[in-house]
Amino acid sequence: MHDIDRLVQAATSGEKIATSQLISMIERGDPQANTIMGKIAPYTGKAYTVGVTGPPGAGKSTLVDNLVGLCCRAGYSVGVIAVDPSSPFSGGALLGDRVRMNVNDKGRDLFFRSMSAGRAMGGLARTTRETARILDASGRQIIFIETVGVGQSELDISKATDTVLVVLTPESGDNIQMMKAGLLEIADVFAINKADRTGAESIADALQHNLERTSKTKEWTPQIFLTSASLNQGVDALYEGILAHQKHLGTNQRMELHRKSQIRAELRDRIEESLSDRFWQHAESDNNLDRLVDKVWFQKADPQAVAAQIVSIWLQGES
């Protein structure tokens, strides 16, 4: 039995072991999870969060390492949450982002936490946002959240951070790719990483061309930076570019509006989660489902209609 108050008190004064313990308890769905997050809440809201996303192997972790170095040198206390995929078969994961971090840079005030995505599909783990809140409460001033390597539509990061950095490479595609919906639309800042390879400038041009068209109606035009993370080139400019977006959010109450719309989206997600948990608790004690499978199998009903009917019956029982 953990003494929650003692843990929260230690974590919010920056103690690493307690911070880590709280993160673990939330991650594994401890019965006291809601109590913990309630006690953490008053300490949150101070950190600036940066999401880092892009395709697998684009160099996200190496870029984060460089950015963390710059933040720490500027005197910030930094947190990193790095998410990697779980096996759909075993449920296990190989979390290989920490190995990209420069462990010999002793001056870093850093807390780094790896997470496996589990069954979550949006590029983050189920409790990534809670982990960020705990790091925020523990006094981390800038928090980077690195997603799993994404395709085109894992966009949860845009609901979880103040600024989104999308990392691409010279191999990320042609003009048509640059026009597609999804990933490219959530970026506040772009990095074309591995820019020492050929093709970096042409992809930057294609992207720029597309942004000029789409951002006419918006208040913020994403900037594009060419970087070579492994050579530590172009990262200073990228760092400034990220902070420029933070500054933009800091004016005209934009941060408040931005975060409120995220809270609204998160509440919707949580309501859906909570409803679906309760529904399945009920459904598992009810083996009606087999009979309904047969009904669909014998072409007596359509799955969508059957589902709607099941939910209506359940809701009547609940009220």
Add this chain to the structure above:
Amino acid sequence: MTRKIRVIMAKLGLDIHWRGAYLVSQFLKDAGMDVIYIGNTFPDQIVDAAIEEGADIIGLSTLCGNHLSLGPKVVELLKEKGLEHIKVIIGGVIPPNHIPQLKEKGLYEVYPPDTPMEAIVAGFNECVDFN
């Protein structure tokens, strides 16, 4: 809610041999564990990683003869920080006559060459008590 075992996998000190650590990591992943691979690291860095990552087990891979010096150091540092619940397992080129010494110094399991992978996975699975 099923609780997943979290493992830190490190190549001890400056040991460059990677195949053993990679292979064991893969098998642990396939057994449903979360394996945080941290590469070449020294005991203080390994313990820092275990703290931040909330590790249940630390796996150390060594093939270059540093097991008697650096292996027990990891256990000592954990003890200093009150983290005795984190088990330390070491594997690699370790002469059989060094095994009792390592166990005496608090290393939970020692896997010399030719240990079957099934035994290693079972060892990792069995050493964590979630209650």
